[in-house]
Amino acid sequence: MAYTTIDKPIDYFNTLIYTGNGSSPRTITGVGFNPDWVWGKRRDDGAGHNLFDTVRGAGSDKNLQSNGTGAEGSGLPATYGYISAFATDGFTVTAGSSDNAYWNNNTATYVAWNWLAGGTASSNSNGSITSSVSANTTAGFSIVSYTGTGSNATVGHGLGAVPRMIIVKRRDGSDSWVVQHGSLGAGKALNLDSNGAVQTYDPYWNNTEPTSSVFSIGNDGRTNGSSETYIAYCFAEKKGYSKFGSYTGNGSSNGTFVYLGFKPAFVMVKETNNTKNWSMFDNKRTNTFNPVDGTLYPDTSDSEGTDVNAMDFVSNGFKNTSSNAGNYSNDSGDTYIYMAFAENPFVTSTGIPTTAR
Numbered sequence: 102m103a104y105t106t107i108d109k110p111i112d113y114f115n116t117l118i119y120t121g122n123g124s125s126p127r128t129i130t131g132v133g134f135n136p137d138w139v140w141g142k143r144r145d146d147g148a149g150h151n152l153f154d155t156v157r158g159a160g161s162d163k164n165l166q167s168n169g170t171g172a173e174g175s176g177l178p179a180t181y182g183y184i185s186a187f188a189t190d191g192f193t194v195t196a197g198s199s200d201n202a203y204w205n206n207n208t209a210t211y212v213a214w215n216w217l218a219g220g221t222a223s224s225n226s227n228g229s230i231t232s233s234v235s236a237n238t239t240a241g242f243s244i245v246s247y248t249g250t251g252s253n254a255t256v257g258h259g260l261g262a263v264p265r266m267i268i269v270k271r272r273d274g275s276d277s278w279v280v281q282h283g284s285l286g287a288g289k290a291l292n293l294d295s296n297g298a299v300q301t302y303d304p305y306w307n308n309t310e311p312t313s314s315v316f317s318i319g320n321d322g323r324t325n326g327s328s329e330t331y332i333a334y335c336f337a338e339k340k341g342y343s344k345f346g347s348y349t350g351n352g353s354s355n356g357t358f359v360y361l362g363f364k365p366a367f368v369m370v371k372e373t374n375n376t377k378n379w380s381m382f383d384n385k386r387t388n389t390f391n392p393v394d395g396t397l398y399p400d401t402s403d404s405e406g407t408d409v410n411a412m413d414f415v416s417n418g419f420k421n422t423s424s425n426a427g428n429y430s431n432d433s434g435d436t437y438i439y440m441a442f443a444e445n446p447f448v449t450s451t452g453i454p455t456t457a458r
Contacts, residue, residue: 106239107342110443113217113240114342116367116385117191118144123207125182125196132191137218137235137244138334139184139192140167142397143203144210144386144405150397151203153184153192156222156235156244157272157332160185161195165270165332167293167399173272182206191215212386212397214367218244219259227257228315234259241337251327253307255315262337264311265345266440268293269323272330276323279305281316282438284347291371291438294400299373341446345439347373352433356412356421363443364416369399370430370439380410380429382419384444391415392422396429417447 107113115132137155142148150167157163161183162174182197182204192213194204204211218235222244225234230250236243236259243259258264265283270276270293278293285291288308289299304319311317316335318325325331338344344361350372351357367383378398387395392411397403410430411423419441421431430437 107339107443108446110342110363110366110445113237113242114366114442115215116383117213117215118385119211119213121196121202121205121207121209121211123196123205125205126185126193127196127205128188128191128193129205129213130188130191132213132215134215134217135187135189135220136192136215137187137220137237138216138242139187139213140215141184141204141211141213143206144212144395144397146209146404147402148181148203149402150399151183153187154235154244154332154334155187155218155220156233156246159183159187159192165272167278168402170275170277170294172274175275212383214383216240216242218242222246225257225259227259228255230254230256232256232258236260238262239339241339241343243335245333245335247331247333249318249322249325249327249329249331251325252320253318254325255317256333257315258311258333258335260335260337261313263313264316264335265338266336267311267316268334269318270332271323271326272332274322274326274329279323281306281311283345284438285373286310287317291373292400293379296376296378296400298375336440342443344441347436347438350421350431350433350435350437352424352431354422354424356423356431358420359418359439361418361441361443361447363418363441363446365414365419365441366444367442368412368414368419368439369441370437372429372432373436373438375432375435377429377432382410382412382414384414393419398429414444416445
């Protein structure tokens with residue numbers, strides 16, 4: 102049997118929860134590494150999702166929001182707070198003064214999902230567009246910055262493996278987030294900021310599957326406008342650590358089981374054939390036991406909800422347990438894509454199996 106090469110997934114991905122104290126600046130610690138991508142959300146209030154990365158840098162003008170189409174830094178008054186620096190074990194925030202501050206309002210509850218890329222970005226000339234890339238080939242994650250040409254092109258991603266999921270956002274203008282997923286096909290895409298169903302539209306990705314060195318972009322302004330700037334988050338699948346696939350819901354409390362090969366720490370799903378929100382689950386918020394029912398929605402600013410969705414995190418995957426009408430992860434006969442990261446591999450390189458929650 103081939104075992105994972107990542108025995109400690111927490112060295113590459115970690116969810117951090119904390120309570121705000123209103124101080125400014127404040128360094129949030131406990132990540133366990135210097136994160137290159139931080140995706141934060143206030144849990145108890147309808148405040149937006151906020152995404153920062155080390156390639157674009159920290160500061161009030163570097164925020165992007167998954168629940169909106171705004172340009173980098175837009176929609177983020179300084180009174181709402183922001184990440185001001187990345188640290189060796191976390192990140193430093195400016196609290197802000199608004200009642201719905203995004204990062205450190207006193208007594209407010211927060212979550213931050215953290216990924217390790219490759220630190221300082223380097224130039225990549227594998228594609229027809231020269232990109233700036235921070236890549237972690239062990240974990241299969243890279244952050245890619247590039248400038249569009251307005252015509253069909255390729256962009257180097259630095260992974261040395263075929264990406265199974267790519268998320269692109271135009272930085273300097275108000276455009277939707279565009280998501281490519283290996284289960285959809287090259288001519289199809291979803292928008293991270295929208296609950297809409299899958300789109301068939303060749304100009305996003307030039308109807309071309311990514312390769313182990315580049316991903317392709319067409320002539321649409323959301324992925325490749327002339328002289329426009331973009332950021333891409335690219336993910337390759339790594340055995341025992343990450344998986345990107347699809348499944349069909351059954352509408353039952355004895356729901357669809359999705360085999361991952363690891364106990365998940367984080368799962369994000371999206372129904373593809375209907376209008377439904379993206380949904381995020383993790384192993385730190387709400388219940389630390391099954392069912393995992395604390396849901397946040399990347400395409401909305403809604404506070405954390407527990408009334409519609411639920412799944413069990415088990416030793417080798419996840420099992421949907423919601424039969425509620427209108428749930429976002431297990432409607433009968435509907436198709437879903439997912440991205441998942443591990444808490445523990447099902448079997449480590451030492452041959453020791455993991456256990457369920």
